[in-house]
Amino acid sequence: MTQKPVSMEELSAYVDGELAPGQAARIARIAASDPETARRVAILRSLRAGVAAIGEETARVDVEAIRGRMVRRRNARWLGAATAAAAVLALGLGLAGWQSMTPASPERGAAAGGVVSGDVARMVAAHDAWVAGAAPPAAAPPPDRLSALIGATGLRLVRSGRLPLADGRAAGQTDYLGAHGCRLSLFRAEDAAPRPARERLVVEIEGDLRLASWSAGRDYHLVSRGMDVPRFATIASALMAATRREGGDEGEPLALLSGAHRPCLG
Amino acid sequence: MPVFSTANWTMLRRVSPRLVGYAVALTHDPDLAGDLVQDAIVRAVESRNVPADERAFRAWITRILRNLWIDRCRARRRRADRAEAPAGEVADFPAGFRSEDLILNRIVVREAFGRLSASHREILALIDILGFSYGEAAELLGVRPGTVMSRVSRARRDLLRRLSDEGVVPFPAAARRMP
Structure with a gap:
C-alpha cells in the first residue's frame, strides 16, 4: 500500500x-x-x-550594564523631580528655605545599618517594625490637623505610639497607610527642640528609604520606604508649612497635597 | 511609576540572547539589533504593566521590540523587505542534502538566513530563536495559527533552496565531489 x-x-x-x-x-x-x-x-x-x-x-546585549545605566538615570531623574517639586512648593508657601535633597549625610550615614544613626535611626527602625507587623498594637488616635492634611494625599491614620529618644525625651509616632500599600510614619518630638529651629527642610534618599526632617518649634521627622520621591517631598514640604502655620490657613498646602497621589514602589 | 522588579530583570536576562537573535533577524544588522534590544529594554523597564508570567513576559517584550522596529522602518520610509521566492519554483528538499551538512555549516546557514525576505526571517526567528508556539506567533503577528504554519513552512523551504541553489549548502559534500 x-x-x-x-x-x-x-x-x-x-x-x-x-x-x-x-x-x-x-x-x-x-x-x-x-x-x-x-x-x-x-x-x-x-x-x-x-x-x-x-x-x-x-550580537550580544549586556543586560546588567543597561540595568546599571537605567538605575543611575532614574535616581538622577527622581532627584531632579523631587527637588523641583519641593522647591516650587516652598516658593509657593513662602517658606524660609529649601535645602535640596541629598543622599544621607556622611555623619548620619555610617551607623545603623549604613543608613542613618542616633534618634533618626530609632525612628527608621520603629517605622520598619510597624511595616513588618512587629510594632506593639495601638489604636489610631482621633485625627488631628496634620492627619487631615496627610489624609488629603490618600494616606489614612492607622496607628500611633511613643518612641523614647536618646536624650531622655520622646517622640510621638503616627503611622499612615495608603490604599496601594504606601506607608508613612510621622515623628513629632514631644518637647521643644533644645537648639535653634532647623530653618530648612532636609529630604534624604538612601536606597528605598525616604527621610525628611524639619523644625517648627519642635523637631519633626517623616519616614517612608519606596514612596515616589516627588510625592514624599511634596508631603514633607506641605507638612512643614502646616506646622509653621499653627492655626493658619491650610488651604494652600491642602490643595498641593491633594495632588500628591502616587503609588509606592515594590 | 515603573514597576520593573528583580524577577523581571531575571526574566530579561534569560530571554535577552534570544531577543537579540530576533532583532538580528529583523534588522539584518548586529549593531542595529543591539541598539534595538537596548531600546526595547528601556521601554519595558519604564512600562507600568509588566507581565509576571515568563511566557507572557517574553511575548510582551518581543512585541515592544517589534513595534519599535516597525516605527523605525516607517520613520525612515525604509523598505527592508526583499522579494520572496515563488513557492511553486522551490524544490522542498534538494537531492544530496544531508542534515550533517547543515550542522557543519552554521555560518553558511546564517548567511543564507540573512538573504531571506524580512517576513521569512521574522517568522523563523519567532519560532526557532524565541521558541514561540504557532499560537503565540500568530497572536503577535495578528494572523491565524494556520497562517503561521504556512509561513514557517515557506520560509524553511526558501532557506533550503537558497542553501542549495546558491551552492553554499553541502560544503563538505561539494568538496568531496571535487576531483
Missing part, C-alpha cells in the same frame, strides 16, 4: 511539535519506515538548530 506523502508544511510543523498527537504519531511511523522522510525530518531539525544559534553568534 502506498503511503500518502508528507507535505513540507506537515513536516515543518512536526519538528516544531505543533501537530496534533494523532498526526505526529503518523509522521513518526512513516519516518521510522521511510529513509527519505527520516532524512527530511533530520534536515529540518538541523535547519531549526542552525537558525536558533544565529542570534547568540552575531
Whole structure:
C-alpha cells in the first residue's frame, strides 16, 4: 500500500511539535519506515538548530550594564523631580528655605545599618517594625490637623505610639497607610527642640528609604520606604508649612497635597 | 511609576540572547539589533504593566521590540523587505542534502538566513530563536495559527533552496565531489 506523502508544511510543523498527537504519531511511523522522510525530518531539525544559534553568534546585549545605566538615570531623574517639586512648593508657601535633597549625610550615614544613626535611626527602625507587623498594637488616635492634611494625599491614620529618644525625651509616632500599600510614619518630638529651629527642610534618599526632617518649634521627622520621591517631598514640604502655620490657613498646602497621589514602589 | 522588579530583570536576562537573535533577524544588522534590544529594554523597564508570567513576559517584550522596529522602518520610509521566492519554483528538499551538512555549516546557514525576505526571517526567528508556539506567533503577528504554519513552512523551504541553489549548502559534500 502506498503511503500518502508528507507535505513540507506537515513536516515543518512536526519538528516544531505543533501537530496534533494523532498526526505526529503518523509522521513518526512513516519516518521510522521511510529513509527519505527520516532524512527530511533530520534536515529540518538541523535547519531549526542552525537558525536558533544565529542570534547568540552575531550580537550580544549586556543586560546588567543597561540595568546599571537605567538605575543611575532614574535616581538622577527622581532627584531632579523631587527637588523641583519641593522647591516650587516652598516658593509657593513662602517658606524660609529649601535645602535640596541629598543622599544621607556622611555623619548620619555610617551607623545603623549604613543608613542613618542616633534618634533618626530609632525612628527608621520603629517605622520598619510597624511595616513588618512587629510594632506593639495601638489604636489610631482621633485625627488631628496634620492627619487631615496627610489624609488629603490618600494616606489614612492607622496607628500611633511613643518612641523614647536618646536624650531622655520622646517622640510621638503616627503611622499612615495608603490604599496601594504606601506607608508613612510621622515623628513629632514631644518637647521643644533644645537648639535653634532647623530653618530648612532636609529630604534624604538612601536606597528605598525616604527621610525628611524639619523644625517648627519642635523637631519633626517623616519616614517612608519606596514612596515616589516627588510625592514624599511634596508631603514633607506641605507638612512643614502646616506646622509653621499653627492655626493658619491650610488651604494652600491642602490643595498641593491633594495632588500628591502616587503609588509606592515594590 | 515603573514597576520593573528583580524577577523581571531575571526574566530579561534569560530571554535577552534570544531577543537579540530576533532583532538580528529583523534588522539584518548586529549593531542595529543591539541598539534595538537596548531600546526595547528601556521601554519595558519604564512600562507600568509588566507581565509576571515568563511566557507572557517574553511575548510582551518581543512585541515592544517589534513595534519599535516597525516605527523605525516607517520613520525612515525604509523598505527592508526583499522579494520572496515563488513557492511553486522551490524544490522542498534538494537531492544530496544531508542534515550533517547543515550542522557543519552554521555560518553558511546564517548567511543564507540573512538573504531571506524580512517576513521569512521574522517568522523563523519567532519560532526557532524565541521558541514561540504557532499560537503565540500568530497572536503577535495578528494572523491565524494556520497562517503561521504556512509561513514557517515557506520560509524553511526558501532557506533550503537558497542553501542549495546558491551552492553554499553541502560544503563538505561539494568538496568531496571535487576531483
